[in-house]
Amino acid sequence: MDFSSSPVRFLKKKEPIYQISTLQSLVMGNYYGGVSVEQLLAHGDTGLGMFAAADGELILLRHQCYRILGDGSAVLAAPSERVTFASVSFLEEGEHIGFGHVGSLDELRAALDERVEILGPNNLYVLQIDGEFRRVAARTELKQExxxxxxxxxxxxxxxxxxxxxxxxxxxxxxxxxYLEGVNTGGWHFHFLDDARTCGGHVFDMEMVKGRALLNKTDRFIMDLPHNPEFQEAALENASKEEIKGIEQGGE
Structure with missing residues (x-):
């Protein structure tokens, strides 16, 4: 794998990562919807998450929000649509990383972990990789009642x-x-959207031919908790770490 990077040029004022709800709450079944797409866009131009009622995976790219439908197709979300869980930020000038062939998501994760170890593993990071892909394995889910x-x-x-x-x-x-495991996924979380804006989803494997990435490091985190009764009554400490890992990695 060809992995090269330019010198770090982080801005002094770092944009925060803004999050709706917690991963424990999502795992326990709280899909009632916390904010609208319009409200979410006030906090970032890049992000990922899930819509209310578990009605499809969410990807926010270049300040446009997309829903992934049950057939894998992508549609632009209306400003009024509700979001139950999301992490977003404003992607700004940071570190540029060049990738050659990357054979799997595990290989990509290992390469990114190397950068995190150098830059500081106790901070938070947001990354966008624009590339050519031989294969992307992804998922979404259907609306619940x-x-x-x-x-x-x-x-x-x-x-x-x-x-x-x-x-x-x-x-x-x-x-x-x-140390934020449960609030979100410890480590990396990946969503994909094609250039034509026609397909995407939560990624659990991929093969990349080549790509170019922009990496932002931040030490600022803002989280809005759900206000519904289900959240107040939930025993979030019972959210299974094994289920969280299986949900993120796609299971078998």
Missing amino acids: PPFEKFADVLARDERRFVFENLSGSLVCFYFPA
């Missing part, structure tokens, strides 16, 4: 998977340090 089940049960029944081949597009990637 209340009372909502745990997310692992939703995925067991209503997850939809796809493999996209030979296309150009962008990976939106967020890194949370291990």
